Amino acid sequence: MGASRPDPRRREGNAESGPAVAVTTKASATALAATGGTLPLRQEDEDSDAFRREDHELDKAFSAVLARMTAGISPAALSMAYLDWACHLAAAPQRQMENVHNAWQMARQLAERSLHLADPNRSPWDLIKPQPNDHRFSKPQWAMQPFNLLAQSFLLGEDWWHKATTGIRGVDPANEAVVDFSLRQLLDMFAPSNFAATNPEVIEKTFQSGGENLVFGWQNWLADLMQVLHPGRPPGNAEFVVGRTVATRPGKVVLRNRLMELIQYAPTTEKVRPEPVLVVPAWIMKYYILDLSAHNSLVRYLTDQGFTVFMISWRNPGAADRDLAFDDYRSLGVMSALDTIGRIVPNTQVHATGYCLGGTLLSITAAAMARDGDDRLKTITLFAAQTDFTEAGELTLFINESQVAFLEDMMWERGYLDTTQMAGAFQLLRSNDLIWSRVSRDYLLGERASPSDLMAWNADATRLPYRMHSEYLRRLFLNNDLAEGRYRVEGKPVSLSDIHKPMFVVGTLRDHVAPWKSTYKIHYEVDADVTFVLASGGHNAGIVAPTDEQGHSHQVRTKAADAPYLGPDEWLSIAPRVEGSWWPTWIEWLKQQSGTLREPPQLGTEGASDLPDAPGDYVHT
Numbered sequence: 001m002g003a004s005r006p007d008p009r010r011r012e013g014n015a016e017s018g019p020a021v022a023v024t025t026k027a028s029a030t031a032l033a034a035t036g037g038t039l040p041l042r043q044e045d046e047d048s049d050a051f052r053r054e055d056h057e058l059d060k061a062f063s064a065v066l067a068r069m070t071a072g073i074s075p076a077a078l079s080m081a082y083l084d085w086a087c088h089l090a091a092a093p094q095r096q097m098e099n100v101h102n103a104w105q106m107a108r109q110l111a112e113r114s115l116h117l118a119d120p121n122r123s124p125w126d127l128i129k130p131q132p133n134d135h136r137f138s139k140p141q142w143a144m145q146p147f148n149l150l151a152q153s154f155l156l157g158e159d160w161w162h163k164a165t166t167g168i169r170g171v172d173p174a175n176e177a178v179v180d181f182s183l184r185q186l187l188d189m190f191a192p193s194n195f196a197a198t199n200p201e202v203i204e205k206t207f208q209s210g211g212e213n214l215v216f217g218w219q220n221w222l223a224d225l226m227q228v229l230h231p232g233r234p235p236g237n238a239e240f241v242v243g244r245t246v247a248t249r250p251g252k253v254v255l256r257n258r259l260m261e262l263i264q265y266a267p268t269t270e271k272v273r274p275e276p277v278l279v280v281p282a283w284i285m286k287y288y289i290l291d292l293s294a295h296n297s298l299v300r301y302l303t304d305q306g307f308t309v310f311m312i313s314w315r316n317p318g319a320a321d322r323d324l325a326f327d328d329y330r331s332l333g334v335m336s337a338l339d340t341i342g343r344i345v346p347n348t349q350v351h352a353t354g355y356c357l358g359g360t361l362l363s364i365t366a367a368a369m370a371r372d373g374d375d376r377l378k379t380i381t382l383f384a385a386q387t388d389f390t391e392a393g394e395l396t397l398f399i400n401e402s403q404v405a406f407l408e409d410m411m412w413e414r415g416y417l418d419t420t421q422m423a424g425a426f427q428l429l430r431s432n433d434l435i436w437s438r439v440s441r442d443y444l445l446g447e448r449a450s451p452s453d454l455m456a457w458n459a460d461a462t463r464l465p466y467r468m469h470s471e472y473l474r475r476l477f478l479n480n481d482l483a484e485g486r487y488r489v490e491g492k493p494v495s496l497s498d499i500h501k502p503m504f505v506v507g508t509l510r511d512h513v514a515p516w517k518s519t520y521k522i523h524y525e526v527d528a529d530v531t532f533v534l535a536s537g538g539h540n541a542g543i544v545a546p547t548d549e550q551g552h553s554h555q556v557r558t559k560a561a562d563a564p565y566l567g568p569d570e571w572l573s574i575a576p577r578v579e580g581s582w583w584p585t586w587i588e589w590l591k592q593q594s595g596t597l598r599e600p601p602q603l604g605t606e607g608a609s610d611l612p613d614a615p616g617d618y619v620h621t
Contacts, residue, residue, distance in 0.1 A: 063409030073398075074406035081178035088170040099164045106156045113152070117145040124148045128155045136193040136437065141200035150192040158187050178397050193440050202444040209446075216446030224442070240456035243615050247288035249299045251614035254310075254604040255340040259324070259332040261313045261616040262340055264603055268303045271597035275378050276308040276341055277590070278350050280334055282357035283314040286460050286619055289544060290355065292453040296546040298583070305587050307351075307594075308601060310341055312358075316621040317465040322415030324465040326361075326472055327489065334365045338376055345601045349378035351590060355543065356514065357472075359385020363496060363522075364482060368489040370498035379593045380528075381504040381586070383543050384514045387496060388483035388521040389476055393512060399477045408470050417464040454540065483525060496525040500561070504589050506533045506582065508542030520568045523559055531558040531589055534575065535582045545581040554582040 066075070089095060109127055116122060124143040130136065130151075137151045165179045192198035196206070196214070205213045240246050251265035279299075281287040290311070291299040302309045312333055317324060334352075341350055354362030359382035366380050386392060392399075411417050441447050449455070481487040485495050503526060507516030516534055523530055535542045535554040545552045555575040559566065566574075578585065604611070 060409040060412045063406055064413035067406060067410035072407065072410055074403045077400055077402035077406070078178065078182060080402065081175035081182075084175040085165060085168065085171050085179045088168050089164075091170075092168060095168060099160075102160055102163060106160055110149070110153055110156065114149060117149065125152065127152045128159060130155060136191060136440075139201055141204060144200060147192070147198065147200040150198055154187075154191055158184065161187060174397075174400065177394070181394060181397050188436055191436065194436055194444075196444050199440065199444060202440070205445055213444070213446035217443040220442045220446065220448060239451065240453050242286075242288060242460075242619055246293060246453050246456065247291050247615040247619060248294070249291050249297060249303070249614060251311075252604045253313075253611040253614065253616040254344065255336065256611055256616075256618075257332050257336060259315055259328060260337075261315070261611075261618045262337050263311045263313055263614045263616055264344065265299055265303055265309045265311070265614065266603060267308060267600040268300070269306045269600075272306050272308050272600045273591070273594040274345075274348050274596070274598055275351050275594050276310055276345050276348070276601070277302055278334075278337055278341060278352050279309065279311045280337075280352065280354040280358035280362050281312060281314070282355055282359075283329065284357055284462060284464060286457060286462060287311055287313045288615060288619060289454070289457050289540065291615075292457060292544065295548065296453070296544055298544070301547070301583055301587075305591075306597060307590065308345065310337065312337055313616050313618045314462070315618040316462045317416055318463070319415035322411075322466040324468050326468045326475070329361055329468065330365050330368070330489070334362060340605070342376065343605055350376055351379045351381065351593070352377050353381040353383070354385055355383040356385055356539070359383060360387060360476065360482075363387045363499075364487065364489065364494060366499050366501065367494040367496050370500065371489075371492070371494055377501050379502045379504065379590070380499065381506075382519070382522070383506045384508055384511055384519060384539050385505075386514045386518050386521075387525055388518065389480050390483070391515060391518045391521075392477065393515040393518065395513060396477065399473060401478070404470070404473045404478055407473065408466070411464075411466040411469060415466050417466070417469050454544065458540070483521070496522075497527050499526040500528050502529045502531075502593055504531045504533070504586055506535055506543065506586075508535050508537050508539060510536075510538045511542065513539040517568045520571070524565050528561050529558065530561075531556065532571070532575075533582045533585060534572070545583060547581045547583055549581070552581045553577060553579050554585065556582070556585055 113122075113127060125148070130138070137155075142148060142151050161183050162180060165183060166176055168176070196202045202213070249265050251263050253261045254264045255262035279287075279290060281290065291297045294300060299309050299311065314329075314333070338350060342348075352362055352366065354360070362380065363382065363385065366377055369375075369377060389396070407417070438449075441449065475481045475487060479486070482494075482496070485493055487494055503522065505519060505522050507514070507519040509516060511519075520532060523532065533554050533556045535545060536552055537543075537545065555572070555577050557571060557575040
C-alpha cells in the first residue's frame, strides 16, 4: 500500500534515537501503589535531552501553535517533499512534455465526449471508470448526463495528477508518496459529489422532498459543529452505554495499578480449559471493541467455548502521565497481568493475545520473556499487529524525522496526543469513505447513518502519553528497531527470533492501519510454527467477525518453524479459503494447544475484593 522508505540514520545511545526506556519492576509496581500511583523518574530520565521540558521551550511552543493551524501536519516535511518533486520535474524536460501531451489528450477526449452526450451507443464510463473502492459515483444517477461527464472529468484530472507526480526519476519514494497522497486529498475536496449543484442524488432528493433534505443537512452540520465546540459523547450513541448495553460480560477487576485494570470474566461453562486467555488490547482504543454487544462479543464467544478470559483495560492518560514510557506498558501492563493470573491460576501457562499496538507490545514482551527464560506463555495470538514497520501502509507518510519532531512539540505542550489528531490521521487514510461520503450523506442528503455499537466505540477515543508515543514513533515506526534487533528491554536487546511458541496471526484484507502484508512479515521474524489467517474486512470490522454475521470469509495456512518461507503473494494464491468467520478456526487451534477440561478457577483474589465488577472504572476515563 505505502511506498517504501529509505533507512533513516541509526544513532544508538544519543538523544535523537530516543531515550532509554523506563524499567518498572514488580517491586516498583508495589511501590507505585504505596505512593498513590506516582512513578518517580530515574536520573537518566530527568537528564534526557529528548524529554526535558525546558529544552528549547520557545521553539516547541511555536511548533505547537503551528500544529493547531495545520492539523498536526509538518509544513517543513510537506515542503521538502514538494521541493524534491518539483526540482526533479524541472530537470526532466521530456517528462514535462509527456505531462503536457497527456493534458492535451485528456482535453480532446472530454471535448469529443461532450459533443456526443446523447449518443445511446456509447458507454457512460467510456473514458475512465472509478476504482473498485471508490463509491462516490456508484449510484445509477451518475450514469446520466451531464453528471457523468462531470464525474469522468474529475477522475481524469485525478489520474493526470497521479501520473504527473509519480515515476519521476530521482525523486525519493517517500517524498513521491507524500506528494501523491496530499494532492489526492486536495483534489478530493472538489469532487462533484461534494456539491449540491453537481450531485444528481442530491438534486433528485431535493425535488422529491421539497428541500427538506437541505434543512436536515443544516441541522446535522450544526449538531456536528456543537460537538466540536463542546466535546462530549456524540449524539445518536446514547443507546450504547458502557456497562449497560456494551461491555456487559459479567466479571471482576482483579488488579488495578496506575496504568491498567485487569478484568477476569466469569465462566459460562461448567468446565474450562486449564490455560487462561490474556487479551492485550491497544491503548489507542478502548478494550471493549472485543466485548461489544451480546451477538458480537469475542469475550462471550471465548467463555462460551470453555476458556477463562482476562482482559487488560488501559487507563486513559492525561497531562500528568506525560512521562509514561513505552516499557511501562510492558511492565505495569502485560507483566503485572501475568503475575496476577499466576496467583489466580497457579502453575499454568497462558494463551496470550494482542490486538493492534497491543500485539506489538505482546511481541516485545514475549521476546524478552524468551530471552530471560520466562516460560509462562503457552501460545501467542496477534490480531492486526505489526512487528516490522517498513511496509506499514500510508500511515508511514506521517512518519519521518520532521513530522515526528513536529508531533513531539505538539504533544509536549499538552503532555499527550489528543484524540482528534489520532482520529484525523486515520480518517485521512480513507477520506472518501470517512470524510467526503459523510459530507454528502449527512449535509447534502440530510441523512444520518444508523448508530451501531462499533460506531459508538469508535467515537470513544483515547489519548496517548507524550513520551510513550514519541518512543513508539521513533523506535518502531521510524527506526524499525524491533525488527532489526536494536530494541532494548531492561537494557538488553530483544530478538523476535527467540520466540518459539506456536503463533496464530490474523491480518485483514482491507486494513489501512496494519496492512496484511506487514503483519505477514512475522513468518520470517520468529522461529515458531505460525498459523496465518487473512480475514475479510478492515482493521476493526475484520477482527469483530461474529459467527452468525453474513459476509465474512478468510484464508488460513500453517507454516512449521522449519518449513521454507513463502512470500505473501504466493501464500495468497494457495492458502485455502473458508467461508464464514475466522473465530471458529482460532478456537479449534486454541483447543489443540490446550489441556483437558477442569473446574473453573476462582474469580479474583482475596486482595481484589474491594475492586469493582466489570467493566471497571478505567474504561470510563
